[in-house]
Amino acid sequence: MGSRPSGMRAACSLLFHSPATTGSPVKALLCRHFGTADDLVVGDVADPVAGPGEVFARVAAVGLNFFDTLIIAGKYQTKPPFPFSPGGEFAGVVESVGAGVTEFQPGDRVMGYTNFNAARERTAVATNNIIKLPADLDFDRAAALTITYGTAYYALKHRAALSRGNTLTVLGASGGVGLAAVEIGALMGAWVIACASTDDKLDFASAHGAHDVVNYQKDNLRDALRRLGGEHGIDVVFDPVGGPYSEPAVRSLAWQGRHLIIGFAAGDIPKLPLNLVLLKGCAVLGVFWGAWVRHAPEQYKAALDELVRWCVQGRLSCHIQQVYSLSETPKALKALTDRKVMGKLVVRP
Numbered sequence: 140m141g142s143r144p145s146g147m148r149a150a151c152s153l154l155f156h157s158p159a160t161t162g163s164p165v166k167a168l169l170c171r172h173f174g175t176a177d178d179l180v181v182g183d184v185a186d187p188v189a190g191p192g193e194v195f196a197r198v199a200a201v202g203l204n205f206f207d208t209l210i211i212a213g214k215y216q217t218k219p220p221f222p223f224s225p226g227g228e229f230a231g232v233v234e235s236v237g238a239g240v241t242e243f244q245p246g247d248r249v250m251g252y253t254n255f256n257a258a259r260e261r262t263a264v265a266t267n268n269i270i271k272l273p274a275d276l277d278f279d280r281a282a283a284l285t286i287t288y289g290t291a292y293y294a295l296k297h298r299a300a301l302s303r304g305n306t307l308t309v310l311g312a313s314g315g316v317g318l319a320a321v322e323i324g325a326l327m328g329a330w331v332i333a334c335a336s337t338d339d340k341l342d343f344a345s346a347h348g349a350h351d352v353v354n355y356q357k358d359n360l361r362d363a364l365r366r367l368g369g370e371h372g373i374d375v376v377f378d379p380v381g382g383p384y385s386e387p388a389v390r391s392l393a394w395q396g397r398h399l400i401i402g403f404a405a406g407d408i409p410k411l412p413l414n415l416v417l418l419k420g421c422a423v424l425g426v427f428w429g430a431w432v433r434h435a436p437e438q439y440k441a442a443l444d445e446l447v448r449w450c451v452q453g454r455l456s457c458h459i460q461q462v463y464s465l466s467e468t469p470k471a472l473k474a475l476t477d478r479k480v481m482g483k484l485v486v487r488p
Contacts, residue, residue: 167259169222173213176469187263189237200282201226201257201486226257230281248272250281267436280457283483290428291319299397303328305374313340313481320377364391385409458482
């Protein structure tokens with residue numbers, strides 16, 4: 140999702156510091172050196188304490204994401220000091236608060252973004268990155284809501300300015316962030332075209348709001364999108380896949396269309412012919428959600444509040460395919476690597 144500029148180091152300090160600790164042990168899934176999911180181990184770490192501007196929380200549930208498979212391999216822009224735990228989002232209960240914290244207190248149910256170190260029994264997290272959790276939203280769905288739905292919301296509302304009646308194409312539409320884009324796009328009044336690699340994945344996307352589907356393993360993506368987009372073309376493409384699918388998606392764009400770069404789950408970072416951007420008057424927009432959280436914390440919290448309301452109202456599914464124990468997390472990460480996940484996976488420490 141893009142590299143972190145050096146000028147952001149000060150702004151990132153709350154996410155990248157090593158928290159103060161006590162002597163009490165905490166069970167954690169640990170990455171002790173870069174490698175694969177098989178290299179992760181469950182072990183003890185010192186119990187962290189809340190620093191200034193932080194809370195210390197008991198972790199009830201952790202949402203897993205594709206970038207967790209990259210961060211343990213040393214292939215993500217964030218490279219925490221060893222040992223660290225994967226897991227960038229959580230839901231849980233505040234146990235103590237650090238200096239200067241007034242908006243949270245022990246006993247509050249909370250959810251939000253940690254970037255890493257969520258896959259453990261307790262963690263310290265900056266208050267800028269969490270919100271209070273309503274009683275009518277369970278911990279599992281809350282833990283799975285922040286990153287994928289937050290990314291899709293930020294991309295579609297703040298980057299693409301998606302409007303009612305727009306045509307939205309979602310690549311990788313059955314995965315966590317793809318499903319979120321399908322559901323949020325439909326909620327915002329767009330005509331949603333879901334693209335995925337199997338018919339089962341497309342049936343899943345259709346059940347969650349997609350209006351048309353394209354199997355890009357069977358069909359030529361460019362031809363299918365030109366047919367579905369008609370003479371006007373596609374207004375917005377949501378692209379968490381990259382690889383061979385980005386260029387044909389850009390070629391399908393309407394005049395002044397928007398192509399959202401979310402990530403590169405296919406593994407290869409595509410090189411786009413810039414003459415296409417010129418001829419279509421289109422915009423290729425980067426979506427670095429973690430940087431948005433740091434630069435615009437109030438917008439981020441407002442987005443989470445709205446996503447939570449939609450989830451409580453049943454307008455977002457926050458579909459969880461499976462729940463794992465802490466020791467089973469490597470199996471869950473392998474499922475993400477193998478593209479076997481539809482919706483989200485959750486770990487309960």
